[in-house]
Amino acid sequence: MDKMRSMEVFVRVVDAGSLSAAARTLDMSTVMVSKHIVALEKLVGARLLHRTTRSQSLSEIGEQYAEQCRHILHLVQAAETGAQAMRAVPRGTIKLSAPVAFGSQCLAPAMVEYLDRYPEVSLDLELSNRKADVVEEGLDAVVRIGLLKDTSMVARPLRPLHMIICAAPAYLERHGTPLTPADLSRHRCMDAMHWRHDTRWRITHSDDAKPPAPRMRSNNGEALRQAAIAGLGVVLQAEVMLADDVARGRLVPILRDYWPAPRPMHLVYQRDRQSTPKLASFVEFVVERFGLR
Missing domain, CATH: 3.40.190.10 (Periplasmic binding protein-like II)
Structure with a gap:
């Protein structure tokens, strides 16, 4: 039998004062109520109720078990109420x-x-x-x-x-502006460490498939951004990361015709x-x- 249902029946019997009274409130036969009580007594290995034809009383173990059942049933009800509330509104x-x-x-x-x-x-x-x-x-x-x-x-x-290629104005002034991907071999380029070898500098429309050798690598995009602003070299980075720097003139977009395809x-x-x-x-x-x- 369902253990939780048997606990509910047991608590109802204790509150109602008799098996027959509990049966009426549960819309259940007295025989079925008795079966639930017997199932619990077998489970705990002790008598929970002392029953006669005229009265019933809790055993010492029954009193303790009834309180524990109340606590368990209360927790279950609270959990169900909380789950229903979470399904009703975002929480x-x-x-x-x-x-x-x-x-x-x-x-x-x-x-x-x-x-x-x-x-x-x-x-x-x-x-x-x-x-x-x-x-x-x-x-x-x-x-x-x-x-x-x-x-x-x-x-x-x-x-x-979208990915874009940029460099600081001061860097371009010192080293010149690369016009083709092949020109990058003569420039300082920066890489993200998490890029795989076959996906580094995914430049399009380029006859030279070999990516430029990095002068700096980092696992942090912000570090590469700051290095590029400081004039270290050419950076390939997400547009969302560099858009404000481009707008403020701290970085200059270059090699626009060769930017990687959007991912x-x-x-x-x-x-x-x-x-x-x-x-x-x-x-x-x-x-x-x-x-x-």
Whole structure:
């Protein structure tokens, strides 16, 4: 028999004062009520109720067990109530992983509006260029750049990530402006350490497929940005990371005809979590703000 249901019946018998009275409130036969009590007594290995034809009383073990049953049933009810409330309105913590450039420059500032709109939602945002695992790491969603291989997830397309090539005015004044990708072999270039060898400096329309040798590498895009502004060399970086520097004249776009093709970007999450109001509200907001237009 269902253990939780038997606990409910036992507590109702204690409160009602008899098996027959409990049976009436539960819309259950007295025989079935008695079976639930017997099942619990077998489970705990002791008598819970002393019963006669005219009265019943709790045994010492029964008194203690009744209080424990009340506590357990209260916790279960509270958990169910909390779960129902979370399904009614967005509530809880969104656990998200996103690439550093997009996450820091675009997603994080937008979260001010999202969290204001949904005051009962919190956000755990991990910024990393590694490929986070949604299931193993217990994440609600990830922002993924590049072609997707896992078709078991829901993938909502976002605006593609554009990459641009820039250098500081002072650097170009000292070393000249490269006009073709082949010219980069004579310049100081900077690389992201997480780029694979076959995807470094994905320059298009170039007869020379060999990427330039880096003078500086870093696992942090902000470090490369600061080095480029300081005049160290030529940087290939996400447009969202460098847009303000270009607008303010701290960096100058170069080799425009050879910029890499935009890379696809998606918001990825598990199918069975799609109906959660917390996640649904977040997905709706991100797609509304950063989705394809």
